[in-house]
Amino acid sequence: MGLALALEKSGVPTIPVSTHVFARLAKATALAAGMPTLRNVFVPQPVVGLAAAELRAYIEGVDPIAKRPFMQGVIEGLTRPLSEEDFKGATFERSTPRLLEPDTEDNLQALFMRNSWTDFLPIILPTEERVERMLQGTRRARAEIVGRMRPTAFREAWEFDVEKVAVSAVMAGARPEYLPVILAMAASGISARSSSTNSFATISVVNGPIRNEIGMNCGIGAMGPYNHANATIGRAYGLVSQNVQGGSVPGETYLGTFGNFLNYTACFPENEERSPWAPFHVDEGFKANESTVSTFFGGWYTQSGYGPRATWKEKFIRCLTADHYTPPLIVMDPICARGFADLGFTKRALIAWCAENAKLPARDYWDDQWVTTLDRPLGVAGIEPFASRLKAAPDELVTLYTPDDIKIVVTGGETQGAFKMFSGRYMRAAPGNFLGGTPTVIIDPWR
Amino acid sequence: MAAKLTVHDPRGYPPQVVGKRLANRLESLDGKVVYLVDCLFESSDVFMAQLQQWFAAHLPAVVTRIIRPRASMMDDPDMRATIAAQGNAAIIGVGL
Numbered sequence: 001m002g003l004a005l006a007l008e009k010s011g012v013p014t015i016p017v018s019t020h021v022f023a024r025l026a027k028a029t030a031l032a033a034g035m036p037t038l039r040n041v042f043v044p045q046p047v048v049g050l051a052a053a054e055l056r057a058y059i060e061g062v063d064p065i066a067k068r069p070f071m072q073g074v075i076e077g078l079t080r081p082l083s084e085e086d087f088k089g090a091t092f093e094r095s096t097p098r099l100l101e102p103d104t105e106d107n108l109q110a111l112f113m114r115n116s117w118t119d120f121l122p123i124i125l126p127t128e129e130r131v132e133r134m135l136q137g138t139r140r141a142r143a144e145i146v147g148r149m150r151p152t153a154f155r156e157a158w159e160f161d162v163e164k165v166a167v168s169a170v171m172a173g174a175r176p177e178y179l180p181v182i183l184a185m186a187a188s189g190i191s192a193r194s195s196s197t198n199s200f201a202t203i204s205v206v207n208g209p210i211r212n213e214i215g216m217n218c219g220i221g222a223m224g225p226y227n228h229a230n231a232t233i234g235r236a237y238g239l240v241s242q243n244v245q246g247g248s249v250p251g252e253t254y255l256g257t258f259g260n261f262l263n264y265t266a267c268f269p270e271n272e273e274r275s276p277w278a279p280f281h282v283d284e285g286f287k288a289n290e291s292t293v294s295t296f297f298g299g300w301y302t303q304s305g306y307g308p309r310a311t312w313k314e315k316f317i318r319c320l321t322a323d324h325y326t327p328p329l330i331v332m333d334p335i336c337a338r339g340f341a342d343l344g345f346t347k348r349a350l351i352a353w354c355a356e357n358a359k360l361p362a363r364d365y366w367d368d369q370w371v372t373t374l375d376r377p378l379g380v381a382g383i384e385p386f387a388s389r390l391k392a393a394p395d396e397l398v399t400l401y402t403p404d405d406i407k408i409v410v411t412g413g414e415t416q417g418a419f420k421m422f423s424g425r426y427m428r429a430a431p432g433n434f435l436g437g438t439p440t441v442i443i444d445p446w447r
Numbered sequence: 448m449a450a451k452l453t454v455h456d457p458r459g460y461p462p463q464v465v466g467k468r469l470a471n472r473l474e475s476l477d478g479k480v481v482y483l484v485d486c487l488f489e490s491s492d493v494f495m496a497q498l499q500q501w502f503a504a505h506l507p508a509v510v511t512r513i514i515r516p517r518a519s520m521m522d523d524p525d526m527r528a529t530i531a532a533q534g535n536a537a538i539i540g541v542g543l
Contacts, residue, residue, distance in 0.1 A: 018541065032461075
């Protein structure tokens with residue numbers, strides 16, 4: 001859609017072809033780009049995986065949105081003279097008010113739900129008093145711009161300030177002392193409400209002294225509903241994201257086919273005290289006494305197991321190769337981590353082992369919709385490691401990840417020596433990572 | 448009667464929308480160069496190949512050229528420049 005808008009702007013008449021499930025999104029995107037009369041045509045969903053004859057039938061068939069022959073829409077779209085409406089474009093302000101019209105609690109609760117400003121769990125209404133109290137959690141000025149956020153790369157980014165973050169923090173039930181963490185999450189520029197059709201979620205890990213200062217739980221049930229700070233900080237990140245970026249509305253600003261339970265809340269601290277290794281943020285170059293929050297984009301798959309038993313290598317390889325588009329965030333209970341340490345593994349060495357041994361035949365590696373869509377063009381352009389994977393013979397084993405792709409975090413209460421592998425891409429700028437932001441943000445400046 | 452509350456609007460600040468007009472349309476596609484942009488989503492290449500065959504069979508006076516960006520979901524200014532310099536129209540698909 002962005003390409004169509006750019007080409008139209010440079011004088012080239014253009015017709016974007018989309019599948020019909022994206023019709024509302026196409027309209028909303030064109031409107032937000034100031035080109036509401038952009039001419040679109042649609043074919044039925046799906047296109048992926050269809051044979052040539054089936055796609056030819058789409059071309060010779062009927063546009064399911066316009067209810068006219070598909071090719072008639074294409075040809076008319078490129079040749080039908082512009083009308084007065086087309087010439088105008090659409091310039092308009094879209095300001096949002098600071099305060100809403102006063103109303104009863106019931107009516108406001110209904111309004112927030114109707115406008116999709118909630119996650120459909122009960123919210124705390126952000127009254128002036130509550131927001132004021134929340135703002136006591138930071139020294140930063142309420143009107144200071146925190147950043148910009150968007151649901152996906154081709155949508156326009158919306159700006160937001162400290163007060164807007166505080167508003168959603170109130171709604172989530174967070175306390176003022178959590179606000180610096182939530183501000184740091186928002187400052188990452190990475191949305192916890194991605195509109196990807198893959199239903200991704202954003203998982204956050206807190207490191208450093210603030211974990212204990214605000215009473216986060218890195219022990220038993222660290223990733224479950226057993227701690228106020230863990231639960232409401234993660235929830236606040238989601239509410240901030242959907243509200244400051246201009247929405248997360250199915251069909252318009254959210255396209256994830258399944259949705260994801262991790263979208264409700266997915267935030268936990270590292271159990272630094274019980275880990276045999278340096279904390280995650282120290283691995284990434286931050287000081288141990290700095291408090292940070294790191295974001296991982298994924299939640300597409302979860303693999304679990306115990307370790308390290310005698311057969312851990314086979315088990316790890318099965319988990320690491322079960323899916324291969326998003327790399328793993330490996331979360332270990334301290335018992336499991338110490339087991340690996342007792343085998344002589346540093347964290348770096350274990351990550352290196354994973355990267356070295358997570359391999360698939362090239363045929364299987366490339367037989368994946370997203371690997372084909374996103375990574376193949378990078379390989380064709382000669383960008384490593386994709387180029388080497390592309391050159392490999394079909395039966396040749398190719399590595400799936402580089403050591404930089406794989407991250408390990410230790411958390412949990414030592415009731416089980418378990419590990420989990422979440423799909424979780426550390427969102428730094430890299431080839432193929434078109435949604436990159438600042439994946440680790442220091443919390444302290446937001447206090 | 449229930450008391451009324453004043454609450455904050457949780458939405459961020461959207462950028463101003465600046466209207467842009469569409470490009471002038473062509474009187475006819477005959478003799479014109481239409482770029483078929485394969486946006487690299489899986490099966491888009493097959494779709495565009497079929498579209499090219501359709502033009503060859505039904506509107507042979509239209510010159511079609513398939514073109515691909517360097518990467519999915521990223522702007523490719525070189526490709527855009529090629530289309531603008533050498534093409535008269537573009538069909539982009541399949542996806543957003």
